[in-house]
Amino acid sequence: MTERIHDEVERVKAAGASAPKPGRDPVNQPMINNWVEALGDTNPIYVDDAAARAAGHDGIVAPPAMIQVWTMGGLHGQRNTDDPLGLMLRLFDDAGYTSIVATNCEQTYHRYLHPGEQVSMHTTLEDVVGPKQTGLGEGWFVTTRNVWTVGDEPVAEMLFRVLKFAPRPASPDRSAVLRPIVGHDNAFFWEGTAAGELRVQHCPTCGRLRHPPGPMCPSCGADKQDWVVAAGRGTVFSYVVHHHPPVPGKQLPFVVALVELEEGVRMLGELIDVDPATVHVGMSVQLALTKIDDELTLPFWRPAS
Amino acid sequence: MTAVGETLPELSIDATPTFVVSTAIATRDFQDVHHDRDKAQARGSADIFLNILTDTGLVERFVTDWAGPNARVKNISIRLGVPAYAYDTLTFSGEVTAVDGDDITVSVVGRGKLGDHVIGTVLVTR
Known part of the structure; x- marks a missing residue:
């Protein structure tokens, strides 16, 4: 099993970056508004043209941390068939590592984005490490690197690490208590x-x-x-x-x-x-x-x- | 003048179910564990919980609340600890750990009832 995993990891690594996947919508004010409203972010450069210009921007900008939002798959999203993370998730699902938890996210922003810009994202498989014994169960750490581009220009990058793990069998009854073993001595x-x-x-x-x-x-x-x-x-x-x-x-x-x-x-x-x-x-x-x-x-x- | 050791004003976030759901949807994350308690519990979670895009966004908000609108966010690196379930309260605290010209590095911790939920580093210039 482990050998099959290593072979597939090497194959996906060698295949390199996935084809760029465009976001559903260009960077846009309504989605920015939803974000700042939900998160309670009152930074005026995201909603006020004059404030953004006063801060040295060329008009309203999107929150940098929204970069991933522009290319999210959405409610009925399907991963592209060449998406390295999708390929890895399927590989580990098939191998019994059916659960997932994100562990690290490192985003670098090369510049701020303005409403109207169309962002695309491509992904490469950076690293796969495992099997590791973790608090959640045995699993594999899968690290991918995403690059967002506008045209040919890289505007942001993200290193993303997930743990694909096999949940422990039969979750215990948490309403019970551990009962002592009572014997002659105690x-x-x-x-x-x-x-x-x-x-x-x-x-x-x-x-x-x-x-x-x-x-x-x-x-x-x-x-x-x-x-x-x-x-x-x-x-x-x-x-x-x-x-x-x-x-x-x-x-x-x-x-x-x-x-x-x-x-x-x-x-x-x-x-x-x-x-x-x-x-x-x-x-x-x-x-x-x-x-x-x-x-x-x-x-x-x-x-x- | 920003100096190493300067602490940021704390930010407290009530992670109500409404907050968990509205931030998940605002980040276009439709995974059921972020909006459907039955499904979240069936998958072994205590309740719905915050998604990672929101964590990054909250860390960004926490730092720019302090750094001001002129700041430029260059990098946000976060590591996830314990989950932040609905009805938790997250308290963000931060400290300047490096100053290099205009570059300011801030370490951030978002702590909830169960312990450290998000531990991160943010690089801003201003």
């Missing part, structure tokens, strides 16, 4: 949260507290366990802000903190009701038990009141 902990207690394992032989629960004491090796009830107060020892990937039942981003309890052990948990930007090491937090259903109560943490 049942007391989850029975505790359900009872409104934060229980910490305790060694009856040497007295050491430990978390997470385990069958033997790491200090003295005793294989007996009991537990004590923690006060539910602590400080943030360390934390991460989780942006990606999605986690069932979680709104992104969320904060996972390693909380150092007053009793001395450390415990991982989600820190809720907090702006991630304000979380810091040493922050005082308190337990926030949250009943999910009759069988599960999860321990969260929130800033201490």
Whole structure:
């Protein structure tokens, strides 16, 4: 598969630039007006002849960033058969990389355009890199270069990069929560949260507290366990802000903190009701038990009141 | 006199559904993910989201709001981060990073609820 992709990439690169594709309409005031109205751009050189001339232009000019708009395919647009990006999209669609996201856009404007000018665009395939493991899934970065011309004169250029990726199979149920695996060693902990207690394992032989629960004491090796009830107060020892990937039942981003309890052990948990930007090491937090259903109560943490 | 380190006045954009749809159409981008929430969600997005032409346009507006009508925009390079879904609020901030004669380079970040949505560099002369 990868070999077929490389062969096709080389073929399209070697074919060079696509034939120039003219915009549907020349640069025109109504489309400029729609743009400045939608984007809220009040720069007068786009709508006021006198202001444009005062700024040194030869009359009204189009916003430079509109360059791509003039050659967009429109509602029922079809790509030309020699369009390198279209060829690449089809190649990767067929190879199972069916999703697309734009990642980079670099536009260079050689001069401003005036209403009435007819713009055409041609495209070359610059580069294809992959397969890469990305946050979205395995994919390929496809980079094309567009050149806009008026007659033979290049007026603007654009380097455009998209990621064509294979979306991860079977999107998870985001309304669910991750449920703990409850076994012999940790049942007391989850029975505790359900009872409104934060229980910490305790060694009856040497007295050491430990978390997470385990069958033997790491200090003295005793294989007996009991537990004590923690006060539910602590400080943030360390934390991460989780942006990606999605986690069932979680709104992104969320904060996972390693909380150092007053009793001395450390415990991982989600820190809720907090702006991630304000979380810091040493922050005082308190337990926030949250009943999910009759069988599960999860321990969260929130800033201490 | 513009100097390196000068910061631009912030620009706040309410990305209402109306804003997302009207900018998509004004940029002649009729991809369904920019105007049809059902389709956007079926494709795995939380909602409709801003298109890239609008991002470039907003970055241009943000810089020329500051640079004034005499400025000439020479280059806009943007990198996309997290999506900007409908009902987000984007805050654009920027700083002059280089001055070379009339050429001014400005770094721009547009930040939304989910984090940095667009990170860019703009070259203007004035």
